[in-house]
Amino acid sequence: MTKPLPADIHSTFPTRSPAEVRAELLARREILFADLREEAQFAEAHPLWAANLPLSKLELEVRRRVPNPDVLIVLYGHDGLRDLAPIAAQKLRAWGYGNVHLLEGGLAAWQQAGYETFIDVNVPSKAFGELVEGLRHTPLLPAEEVQRLIESDTPPVILDARRFDEFNTMNIPTGTSVPGGELVLRVRDLAPDPRTTVIVNCAGRTRSIIGTQSLINAGIPNPVAGLRNGTIGWTLAGLSLEHGATRRFPDETSTVARKAARENARAVAERAGVRHISLVEAGRLIAPGRTVYRIDVRTAEEFAEGHLPGFQNVPGGQLVQETDHVAPVRGAAILLADDDGTRADMAASWLIQMGWETYVIDAEPGQQQADSASTAALAPHAPDVPEVDPQKLEEWLAAGTAAVIDVTASARHVKGHIPGAWWALRSQLQQALQAIGPAQRYVVTCATGALARFVVQDLQELGFAEAFLLAGGTEAWAASGRALSSGEERLASPRIDRYRRPYEGTDAPRKAMEDYLEWEYGLVGQLDRDGTHFFHVI
Numbered sequence: 001m002t003k004p005l006p007a008d009i010h011s012t013f014p015t016r017s018p019a020e021v022r023a024e025l026l027a028r029r030e031i032l033f034a035d036l037r038e039e040a041q042f043a044e045a046h047p048l049w050a051a052n053l054p055l056s057k058l059e060l061e062v063r064r065r066v067p068n069p070d071v072l073i074v075l076y077g078h079d080g081l082r083d084l085a086p087i088a089a090q091k092l093r094a095w096g097y098g099n100v101h102l103l104e105g106g107l108a109a110w111q112q113a114g115y116e117t118f119i120d121v122n123v124p125s126k127a128f129g130e131l132v133e134g135l136r137h138t139p140l141l142p143a144e145e146v147q148r149l150i151e152s153d154t155p156p157v158i159l160d161a162r163r164f165d166e167f168n169t170m171n172i173p174t175g176t177s178v179p180g181g182e183l184v185l186r187v188r189d190l191a192p193d194p195r196t197t198v199i200v201n202c203a204g205r206t207r208s209i210i211g212t213q214s215l216i217n218a219g220i221p222n223p224v225a226g227l228r229n230g231t232i233g234w235t236l237a238g239l240s241l242e243h244g245a246t247r248r249f250p251d252e253t254s255t256v257a258r259k260a261a262r263e264n265a266r267a268v269a270e271r272a273g274v275r276h277i278s279l280v281e282a283g284r285l286i287a288p289g290r291t292v293y294r295i296d297v298r299t300a301e302e303f304a305e306g307h308l309p310g311f312q313n314v315p316g317g318q319l320v321q322e323t324d325h326v327a328p329v330r331g332a333a334i335l336l337a338d339d340d341g342t343r344a345d346m347a348a349s350w351l352i353q354m355g356w357e358t359y360v361i362d363a364e365p366g367q368q369q370a371d372s373a374s375t376a377a378l379a380p381h382a383p384d385v386p387e388v389d390p391q392k393l394e395e396w397l398a399a400g401t402a403a404v405i406d407v408t409a410s411a412r413h414v415k416g417h418i419p420g421a422w423w424a425l426r427s428q429l430q431q432a433l434q435a436i437g438p439a440q441r442y443v444v445t446c447a448t449g450a451l452a453r454f455v456v457q458d459l460q461e462l463g464f465a466e467a468f469l470l471a472g473g474t475e476a477w478a479a480s481g482r483a484l485s486s487g488e489e490r491l492a493s494p495r496i497d498r499y500r501r502p503y504e505g506t507d508a509p510r511k512a513m514e515d516y517l518e519w520e521y522g523l524v525g526q527l528d529r530d531g532t533h534f535f536h537v538i
Contacts, residue, residue, distance in 0.1 A: 013089045015104040016074045018113045024072065025049055025532040028355075030291055030331035032066055035107075036077030036084040038427065043499035045117040047110055048124060048530050050076075051328030055084045056407075056426035056497070058091060059380050059454050064312065065328050068291040069096045076103035076110075079427060095380050116530035119519065121499055122206075125321050127523040128354050128535050129206035134524055135537045138213045140228035143237035146199055150174055156197040157190055158227075159183060161211035161317055168244060170231055170506055172201050176247040180211045181297055181316020184218045184265055185342045186249040188257035194221035201227035201234075203503035205520050207321055214346055217271075217538070218264035232503050232513045243506070261342045269345035269360065271538050272352045276360045279308070282335055285359075291332035295319060297347045298338045308337050308363065316347035323354065337361040355534035385456040387471040390480045393418075393443055403439035405432070407455050408446040408474065410495040416484035418445060418470075418477055425493035426455055430462065432492035441466035449473035 016024075024031045034053040035042045042052040053061065055077070066073070073092065075085040085102045092100050103109070111117055120126070132138060141149075149156045150173060158175040160167045167177040178186050183200065191198050198220070200211040205228075212226035227233065231241060253261075269276075277285060286292055296307045297316035307313070314326050316336075327334055334356050336344040344360045351358040388396075396402035397420060404421035406413050413423040424432035442459055444452040444467065452469055459467035470477065478484055502508045502516040527533050 013086060013093075014101050016101045017104045018110040018115060021047075021074050021103065021110075022115060022532065025330065028331055028534065030068075030071050030329055032071055032073045032329045033103075034073065034075050034077075034088075034328070036075060036088050037079050038425065038496040038498075039121065040496035040499045041077075041079060043119060043121050045107065045111070045119060046123075047115065048118055048127075048527075048532060049324070049330045051324055052121070053088075053328065054427065054497070055088050057451065058088060059382075060451055062092070062095070062380070065326075066097070066291075067293070068289070068329070068332075070099055070289055071097075071291050071329055073097060073100045074103050075100065076106045078106055081428060081431065084427065091380075116526055118523075118526060120516075121501070122322050122324060123523070124324050124354065124533070126206045126520060127527050127533070129209045130520060130523045131527065131535055132213055132353075132537050133205075133209045136213055136216075138209050138216070139225040140208070140212070141199065141225045142228050143234045143239055146172070146227055146234075147237075147239055149197060149199070154196070156199045158199045158201060159187065159190065159211070161200055161202050161207040163315075163318065164248060166203065166504075168246065169504075170241040170243055171245050172199075172227065172231065172234060173240070173242050175201065175242075175245070176249060177245075178249045179315055179317045180207050180214070180320065181318070181343050181347055182249060182299075183211050183214055183317075184220075184346050185253060185258065185261045187215060187220055187222070188260060189250060189254050191222050195223075197223045197225070199225055199227055202230045203501075204230045204232050204516065207317065210320055210350065211317070214268075214350075217268045217349070218261070218346070219267070220264070229517055230503065232508075232517060236510065236513060241506070258340065258342070262340050265342040265345035265349075268349045272349035274345060274348040274352055274358060274360055276341075276362050278362055282359060282361065286333050291329040292335060293327045293329075293332055294335045294337075295326065296337050297343045302339070308361065311335075311337055316343045319347055320350045320354075323351065323356070327356070331357075333357045333359070335359050335361055337363060339363070349538070353535065353537055355536075382450075382453050383457045385453055385460070385467070385469050387469045388443060389471050390477045390482055393470055393477075394482065396441065396443070401440045402443050403436055403441075404470075405436065405442055405444045405455070405492075406446065406474065407444060407451055410491070410497050412447060414486065414488055416474070416478070416486050418474060419483065419485045420490070421445065421485075422490045422492045425497055426451070426458070428493050429455065429458055433462075435492040441468060443468045443470050445470040445473050445477070447473050447475055449476075 035050045036055040077084040159178040160175045161180040202208045208226035215224045294311040296311045303313035338344040348358045406421040444455045446452040502512040
């Protein structure tokens with residue numbers, strides 16, 4: 001990744017102009033329009049259907065996210081130091097991707113052409129949520145009204161539609177974690193009295209809106225509303241959140257609730273135009289050469305117990321929230337599976353409304369397998385590099401003869417890292433080395449060693465013969481009983497690998513939360529100006 005490139009590297013790859021890329025989107029043909037910068041840079045400005053595919057993690061993500069080597073690929077991304085597109089194009093070509101192009105003029109040309117750019121991440125889903133709320137007038141209650149209901153003689157059932165880890169960080173008092181894809185299946189057991197009001201919340205707006213509208217679309221008998229602006233709105237109203245809550249939906253669903261949920265979800269799917277097919281029929285219906293994403297939308301625990309071969313696990317609520325990440329090839333086909341169809345039907349109903357060609361697989365007995373390697377991401381061949389174990393590294397550190405470079409996610413490094421380790425962004429490795437300084441040898445680590453292995457190769461290509469991989473990564477160091485340090489120390493690169501969402505954590509500035517909400521309110525206008533979305537709302 002850091003090899004010197006030919007001076008005329010751009011001329012070795014064909015280009016597509018911004019107008020040509022937009023024409024592909026309007027024609028609804030398959031295209032991977034990829035932004036190669038780090039997530040925080042991507043969040044500053046990008047086209048609606050640009051997918052963030054950071055160059056620094058390309059080896060680990062490309063086969064899973066871009067399974068079709070023949071798909072049209074258009075790349076852009078200048079990180080302020082260099083143009084990343086020709087570097088990625090060279091890699092992709094070597095890995096067998098045969099239809100790789102550069103965006104002529106890069107992002108600047110897209111903007112100069114007068115085409116819309118968006119800030120933040122998961123923008124297609126967030127913009128779609130705003131469109132749903134605007135067209136269906138999804139009921140949303142302000143925080144003060146929800147607090148009044150909680151304190152009343154007939155308190156509501158509050159269902160938090162985020163991931164459990166987000167719920168555990170902070171939640172509305174009395175809430176229960178029910179990630180969005182589980183809502184229709186679980187709600188009847190959690191609110192069995194049809195007179196009980198059900199409140200759906202997330203951190204901001206999108207998952208509240210989609211979750212609330214899912215229950216309304218499914219026709220549950222209870223009064224249903226979303227918490228307007230989620231935990232952001234709750235905080236801005238001066239109300240207190242809970243922290244560390246562990247309330248989750250029950251593992252088992254009653255027979256009556258499951259039957260009603262299955263019937264309701266199938267009705268919604270039929271309204272949306274979802275088709276149910278077998279795996280054999282999918283092979284016949286989907287044209288050869290298409291990009292196909294195969295996704296099991298159940299919980300991770302259920303998936304691990306058995307799943308259709310070749311399917312990856314993305315719980316339904318997060319799939320709808322992060323479709324651009326899970327399925328970055330716009331125009332691809334999506335196959336969804338679960339155990340009885342309820343969760344797949346609900347997720348498919350939303351994906352179809354977002355313009356995706358989506359099918360639900362009718363599973364047949366015996367098709368599901370125990371957890372297997374069939375769903376593992378296929379990375380390009382991992383290089384053979386010299387390795388050291390934690391004991392040898394500890395000896396080198398004690399003797400002062402090694403510097404440790406940690407290339408894991410910056411948040412993970414801050415949470416726990418080998419004492420004295422430097423954190424470095426792989427895409428800016430050469431600049432990081434200047435901050436780290438010379439060392440007799442470098443030992444590279446990350447959580448498991450998967451990404452670090454490629455960085456050792458990068459160091460070798462830069463001329464550092466004494467570069468080693470920590471076998472098993474930082475997890476192996478910790479598992480051996482050795483201590484970890486924490487905190488923002490020895491950062492040799494800027495922390496731009498992840499965009500800090502204004503609705504995350506408990507310390508976002510008030511103005512950042514207010515600005516985020518204002519931005520979400522304006523997304524429908526941006527959709528109209530952009531004109532490439534093909535969203536429709538049932």
